[in-house]
Amino acid sequence: MEANKCPRCAWPLAELPGSATKSQRVSQGRLEYVRCLCGSWLARVDGVVIGATKSQLGSARL
Numbered sequence: 001m002e003a004n005k006c007p008r009c010a011w012p013l014a015e016l017p018g019s020a021t022k023s024q025r026v027s028q029g030r031l032e033y034v035r036c037l038c039g040s041w042l043a044r045v046d047g048v049v050i051g052a053t054k055s056q057l058g059s060a061r062l
Contacts, residue, residue, distance in 0.1 A: 007052045009038035 004013055016034060023032045029046035036042055036052075043051040 005049075006036040006038060006040060006042060007049065008040040008054050009036065011037055013042070013044075013047070013049070
């Protein structure tokens with residue numbers, strides 16, 4: 001999974017408007033949930049995407 005882009009639409013994460021909807025501390029770092037412009041929810045740990053609600057093919061990933 002590309003760490004700096006949405007896995008569904010390849011939008012650069014640095015260009016997403018706003019901030020995380022929810023953020024919490026976990027053992028691996030800071031977990032954030034962010035909504036991409038394509039509508040997919042992204043889970044990031046310390047800025048690295050670890051999962052998304054929809055892949056390019058539409059199957060669940062998170």
